[in-house]
Every structure is written in C-alpha cells, then in structure tokens.
Amino acid sequence: MTRIQARSSSRSTQQEGQEASGPLLSAALVPLAQWLRAEGYRFTTVTPATHARVLARDAGPARGLRDVFGWSRPFRPALLPARAMDLLQSAGLAEPAGAGLLRSKVRFSSLGAQLCAHDAYPTTAPDAVFFGPDTYRFVQLVEQELAGSPLRPGARILDVGCGSGAGGIAAALASGGAMDSLVLADINARALAFASANAAHAGCSAPTLVQGDLYAPVEGDLDFVVANPPYLNDRTERAYRHGGGRFGEALSLRIVREGLPRLAPGGRLVLYTGVAMAQGHDPLLEALAPELEQGGWDWRYEELDPDVFGEELDEPAYAEAERIAAVALVVRRA
Structure with missing residues (x-):
C-alpha cells in the first residue's frame, strides 16, 4: 500500500x-x-x-x-x-x-x-457531520449555477451551515479563479474541523472558518451564498437533521430572510433543502414567494426530487404530510 x-x-x-x-x-x-x-x-x-x-x-x-x-x-x-x-x-x-x-x-x-x-454510519451524535445523496444533489446544483453564470472577479463565497464544507468547496473550485475568499460557517465546531480538512484535501486555499449561528459571525457583503441546511423535524433534535418549525422548514426560511440583505449587488443565494408537502401545498414556497415578489428579487424555485426520506412519514410530526421533496431556490440581487 x-x-x-x-x-x-x-x-x-x-x-x-x-x-x-x-x-x-x-x-x-x-x-x-x-x-x-x-x-x-x-x-x-x-x-x-x-x-x-x-x-x-x-x-x-x-x-x-x-x-x-x-x-x-x-x-x-x-x-x-x-x-x-x-x-x-x-x-x-x-x-x-x-x-x-x-x-x-x-x-x-x-x-x-x-x-x-x-x-461514520450511523450518525447518531447530536453534532454529527452528515454526508449523503442530498450532498451530491447540492453540489451539482452549485456547479450548474456557476457554469451558467460565473462569478465576478474578487467574489466572496459563503457556505452557511457548511457541515462537511462540500458546497462551499465545490463553489470555490467551480469559480475558475474568480473567487477572492471562501468562508465556511457553522454552529458546530466539529463540522468546521471536517470542512477545514476537506478544503485542504481539495486544494482550496486557506478558507476562513467561523463558528456561530448562520450569518451572525460573518462580516461584510457576500457575492455567492450556498446552503444545504437541516430540513427535517427530528424528534431528538439532532443538529444535522433538525430544521425546526412544523415540518423542519424554519431554518431554511431564516437562511433566505437573513441572507438576502447580506448579498452584494449582483450577488446570489443558492439554497438546497427539503420540503414536506401537505395537501398539495408547499409551505416553504408559499411563505417565501410573496416576500420575494414584493422585494423585486430575481428568483427561481424548482423541485429536484419529488420523494426523499420517505421513511420519515412514519414519524408523528409528518402525520399530515404526503411526501418530502428536495427543492432548489436561487435568488439574485439586481
């Protein structure tokens, strides 16, 4: 060997x-x-x-x-x-x-x-750093977004709630040298240790690591924000799974609402998350669409996979849910 x-x-x-x-x-x-x-x-x-x-x-x-x-x-x-x-x-x-x-x-x-x-499997610890099929879809979304619309020179990238750092690292590698800095942020110190190692292995030059709640520890405007937050209603409230709210959507809502004011002109926010659909309704889209329209944001929203984590529907929290879908939201500041 x-x-x-x-x-x-x-x-x-x-x-x-x-x-x-x-x-x-x-x-x-x-x-x-x-x-x-x-x-x-x-x-x-x-x-x-x-x-x-x-x-x-x-x-x-x-x-x-x-x-x-x-x-x-x-x-x-x-x-x-x-x-x-x-x-x-x-x-x-x-x-x-x-x-x-x-x-x-x-x-x-x-x-x-x-x-x-x-x-390692199984990820039962509250501070576990998770990686799975969602990560592959998230990274693909980030890469496709940058392939269609590259970053401007000197761009500042933030992976908020970075976990393993996969999304931010993918954005940095796909930036084609346009990136000025990569910030990896997470409330979990263990996640930052993994993200730091993964960035080093991928050849990303010295990312800035910050610990805290979402955008709180990050200063300045941002050109490209990526996020793949926890989006389930986890009865044990493990940090890497539990998104809060009725179906786990609360953290995704916070990421959008608190992140948009931080975007630099022309900046983008790319959110990959999951949504529990109930009675044909999408609670995340119904909450955000009026705000995005009223604010004059340039945005698009799509389902990437109509049925993920189906086993969660057996949990009491999802008694009224029909399915959990993987979705993407991309918002650009004019």
Whole structure:
C-alpha cells in the first residue's frame, strides 16, 4: 500500500477513544484522504436506510478499505498499514467494536476527483457531520449555477451551515479563479474541523472558518451564498437533521430572510433543502414567494426530487404530510 506522508500526534498524547478536535483532527483527516485516494479508493454514500439494508446482508468484519471507510464495518487492525492505524488512533478516530475489532469513526465519500471526510454510519451524535445523496444533489446544483453564470472577479463565497464544507468547496473550485475568499460557517465546531480538512484535501486555499449561528459571525457583503441546511423535524433534535418549525422548514426560511440583505449587488443565494408537502401545498414556497415578489428579487424555485426520506412519514410530526421533496431556490440581487 502507498506510504502516507504527514505528521500525526503521538498515541501517548491522545487517550484511546477520546477524539481530537480542530487542527489535530484535520491533521489526521488530510493524510488519510490523500492515502486513500492514492490507493484508488472510491465510495458513493447512500441513504441511511439503504446503508442499513446493505449491512444487514453481511454482519462479518471488513475485508477491504471500502468496508472500513465507506460501509463503516468493524475491522481487524492488521487490515490497515501501521501509518493509517497511527493516524486513526492519534486522533481518536478508531473505537473498539468487540472481539478484537475496531471501527473507524470517520468515513470518506467520493466527490468528483476528491474525497470528502465525514462521520461514520450511523450518525447518531447530536453534532454529527452528515454526508449523503442530498450532498451530491447540492453540489451539482452549485456547479450548474456557476457554469451558467460565473462569478465576478474578487467574489466572496459563503457556505452557511457548511457541515462537511462540500458546497462551499465545490463553489470555490467551480469559480475558475474568480473567487477572492471562501468562508465556511457553522454552529458546530466539529463540522468546521471536517470542512477545514476537506478544503485542504481539495486544494482550496486557506478558507476562513467561523463558528456561530448562520450569518451572525460573518462580516461584510457576500457575492455567492450556498446552503444545504437541516430540513427535517427530528424528534431528538439532532443538529444535522433538525430544521425546526412544523415540518423542519424554519431554518431554511431564516437562511433566505437573513441572507438576502447580506448579498452584494449582483450577488446570489443558492439554497438546497427539503420540503414536506401537505395537501398539495408547499409551505416553504408559499411563505417565501410573496416576500420575494414584493422585494423585486430575481428568483427561481424548482423541485429536484419529488420523494426523499420517505421513511420519515412514519414519524408523528409528518402525520399530515404526503411526501418530502428536495427543492432548489436561487435568488439574485439586481
């Protein structure tokens, strides 16, 4: 296997099972991604429901890198080279799984030519960093928007609620050098550590990382805002899933209402989110359309997928919902 060249913390500096944070976490994720890429590793991340079905077919330990870093199967330490094990353990990213096995607490998903680090399956922790089919659709939306209408020179990009940073990184890579700065913002410090590592692996030059509630920690006008917020009504209110409001739409509404005044002339806001449709009505569109029209904004809205996360309809919060759709809203300031 390819040798990994990167610095890592001594195992003695990180107690087993205690996860590193910030720079220490990023210092392990970047060389792991580089090594996996050199090994030809690729993995397409599916929905949690599909993931569970695949794992149910075979309860055995991992047999290769995709099992370890994609399917989150328990693995024997001898399966990985010593340097990879050292990086995982120095950052507290390997946890005991019984019978002498370990489990990686990090996954790597293919995103174009790069790999994107995020939390392992299942993402049950309140501060988990999630990646899934929504991420692929979100990145495609961002890339298509910039392909049709490139950024002006010196543009300032913000990924608000960035999570893994996939949207902001995609925007920066697709800007064709027009970008002046990339800001990755999230209320979750763990998300910023993952986003920082993913930006470094993708070759994005030193993004600005800010922690806080939506736009609060970000100063100045913005030329290109992208957002893929939590949009479900999660009964445990996990931060990466729970959007607030009746059906989970509250955070999406805030992103638009608080973000539009921050756009520079000609600036755009690109929102990818989900909406629970009830009795044929789209509550997000019905709330925003009058405001956008009254404000004279140039905007478009479309359904990208009419039926996502159908299993959520079994939850009491969705008793009156017919379906959950993935939608896109793009707003431009004149």
